[in-house]
Amino acid sequence: MIILKHVSKVYPPDSHALRDVSLEIGAGEFVCIVGPSGAGKTTLARMLIAEERPTRGSIEIGGWNITRVKQREVPYLRRQIGVVFQDFKLLRNKTAFENVAFALEVAGETRKRIRETVPHVLKIVGLDQKAHRFPHQLSGGEQQRVVIARALVHRPKILLADEPTGNLDTLNTNDVIDVLKKINAFGSTVVLVTHNRDTINALNSRVITIADGRVVSDQKHGKYMLPE
């Protein structure tokens, strides 16, 4: 599903964000990518959605080599990978329903499909009763679940979550992680970038640890190994 071969990223003049990273993530996996600040986790996540291009190496997603993906092809890639960020990125003047529908509207989907799909994904994340609330009327965890619903609306095979619980308390963190597990159970590949020790230890899933731009460990049922 996701294959990175000898990927390096160098920011001019000589800042190495990633050094010769090679890894494979299979379909349906739940993978945590962990590492200290500045390790290169976010650079890796940004490369997967073509926000950054590798300096060396190649990246393949679902058989599509996106190493040198053209600018006009990026929107089609983004519709295949659901993305969730720490800072929510919700439109403040749209309701939860409208924020989720927005992702379908920009893709040119019909009103009929929007009316059918949006309530369905909002139900998956447990927000069907709060569909018409604006972001400021929702808790941090609920806002993040709206973002997850929006990421799911294109039925992506991969969900990439970069520090999705970074701004949340324990209760909301658990809610968001439960939703991610549910999505993974439906068959989607989930890539969770985080440095939350408790979350990683509780998940008991594959853990890839990055430090100083390199993969330092890759455990099938891993724990948080880094010092706090």
Add this chain to the structure above:
Amino acid sequence: MLFITSTARVISFAWKNLVRNAWIGLATVLVLVLALLSVNVLVGVNAVTSSAIKALEDKVDVSVYFKAGTPQGILDLARSYLASLPQTANVEIVSADEVLGQFLERHRDDQKILDAIKEVETNPFGATMVVKANRTDNYPFLIEALKNPQFSFAIESQTYDDHAVAISRVREIAKSVRYFGLILTAVFILFSVLIVYNAIRVAIYTQREEIGIMRLVGASNAFVRLPLILDAVFLALLALAIVGGLMALGVVFLEPRLKSFFDGADPGLMSFFVANAWYLGVVEGVTLVVLVSMSSWAAAGKYLKK
């Protein structure tokens, strides 16, 4: 179907943006209005200056005084010769009798002069020919043409020498005014272009977060750009309509007030704008729409590449 859905959605997004960002839109319209007004005011000033110069030029002519008793045939010959020249705008002959009549009318309260004329018994005046050139720089040519030996012997005097300095000064002033008017208009247009570009950039800067989210959820570049361009075009057309209204009000207000400076003659402001309204509207409209579209395209591109 997809095309219709997408087009309808682009228009709908553009309209929602416009309504939602009404204050930013208003500020942008204000800047566009000021830029357009500055150009139009300058165009108006140029029109009035041209009218003033034309009025001055119209006052310039050459009066040719023929000797008393010059036969009508010579006068007709002189008139037809000058009228045939392409440099001539108009030739008029005032007969000797008319000249005498005008003289007597002018001095009707001066008994001494009236008595002196009566004493002479015959008309002491010759006919006068008034020649107008179609351009002030053609007067030297016409003066030269008056040296034609077929009638030059009958000419007693001419007034061109009296006007020569005035004519050359009017020509210099007209040339300078037109030259600096053009430079000033070009500078104002350049400033306006920069102002409009920056106004659009600021308007789009306020929407950078939304642009980022659109990209994140898979909107194509065209889908992100088109509503922004459409918004800018809406604002440009609104600004154009406001400027049209303001200019109309301004011209109606100023025209009668300017007349006093022109001794009651037409200052040329209203006639200029009435004659050129469509031309100015189309040129300014098309320029503004192209300018704001390109500005929006470029400004949005900055956030699409990030």
